[in-house]
Amino acid sequence: MTDQAMRASASDVTLPGTSQPHAARAASTPDADVARETAALDNAALREDFVRQGAFLYLDKFLAPDATAQLIRLARELQPHINRNYLPGHKQGGSVSRHTIDEHAPFIAELYRSKALIGWLEQMTGDRLQVCPATDPHAYALYYYTREGDHIGWHYDTSYYDGRRYTMLLGVIDESSCRLDYELHTRDKDRADEPGSVAIPPGGLVLFDGDKLRHRITPARANEFRVSLTFEYVTDPGMRPWLRLISNMKDAVAYFGFRQVFRRLLSGGKNRA
Ligand SMILES: O=C(O)CCC(=O)C(=O)O
Numbered sequence: 001m002t003d004q005a006m007r008a009s010a011s012d013v014t015l016p017g018t019s020q021p022h023a024a025r026a027a028s029t030p031d032a033d034v035a036r037e038t039a040a041l042d043n044a045a046l047r048e049d050f051v052r053q054g055a056f057l058y059l060d061k062f063l064a065p066d067a068t069a070q071l072i073r074l075a076r077e078l079q080p081h082i083n084r085n086y087l088p089g090h091k092q093g094g095s096v097s098r099h100t101i102d103e104h105a106p107f108i109a110e111l112y113r114s115k116a117l118i119g120w121l122e123q124m125t126g127d128r129l130q131v132c133p134a135t136d137p138h139a140y141a142l143y144y145y146t147r148e149g150d151h152i153g154w155h156y157d158t159s160y161y162d163g164r165r166y167t168m169l170l171g172v173i174d175e176s177s178c179r180l181d182y183e184l185h186t187r188d189k190d191r192a193d194e195p196g197s198v199a200i201p202p203g204g205l206v207l208f209d210g211d212k213l214r215h216r217i218t219p220a221r222a223n224e225f226r227v228s229l230t231f232e233y234v235t236d237p238g239m240r241p242w243l244r245l246i247s248n249m250k251d252a253v254a255y256f257g258f259r260q261v262f263r264r265l266l267s268g269g270k271n272r273a
């Protein structure tokens with residue numbers, strides 16, 4: 001069956017999200033899935049949570065089971081494309097960049113651009129959001145924690161863009177003891193720091209302003225396996241050239257490798273931005 005033929009008709013949006021079995025029903029689009037799931041949430045209350053928690057939100061259930069199952073399958077399929085990094089004292093683990101996702105997992109690229117998803121994120125953040133430019137290898141990416149000690153130390157997801165940068169994390173696979181530890185309000189001198197810790201189960205969501213949430217992923221133990229998917233959205237996609245260089249160097253060293261990050265610049269500069 002072609003992708004086109006598998007697309008759900010608009011009427012599928014109204015099907016009860018819990019209906020089983022799924023095999024008999026045509027696969028829906030990521031956009032329709034998100035529209036259905038977010039329509040069932042108490043979005044006014046969630047927006048209040050996001051604000052009260054200093055631009056942070058955690059939902060243990062967000063993505064529809066079908067879409068989550070797709071992500072799990074794709075995360076396993078993309079394992080041969082993992083780029084591993086080791087930065088003593090800061091980070092150890094694997095990543096798959098948006099460029100590799102574009103080539104091998106268009107479902108994820110489609111989910112990233114889902115109008116329903118972006119609309120819901122705008123509702124939560126109170127900002128107009130844009131997708132990251134095509135040259136940003138971090139726009140959407142998979143993180144893999146597959147070996148003992150894989151982790152990322154305390155950090156912010158600093159925005160090198162002219163505007164704010166929001167991080168959305170989706171749990172994909174979590175056969176691990178890894179936790180997302182975080183501290184709220186660290187950049188707000190009028191509020192006491194508030195520590196917290198969550199695991200992100202498959203289909204669970206974390207959303208935050210990258211410059212506001214201090215966070216880390218605790219080290220994986222032997223024989224554990226964790227995959228999370230990150231989506232980044234910005235309020236202004238402009239970036240000063242020297243910050244672009246810093247951002248690219250960080251992505252090359254800490255995440256995706258120099259080939260992934262600089263290949264567009266090296267292959268004739270067609271997409272130079
Ligand atoms: O693996 C995760 O869930 C988040 C990783 C992270 O915080 C990062 O790479 O900036």
Ligand SMILES: [Fe+2]
Nearest residue numbers: 155156157215
């Ligand atoms: Fe982070």
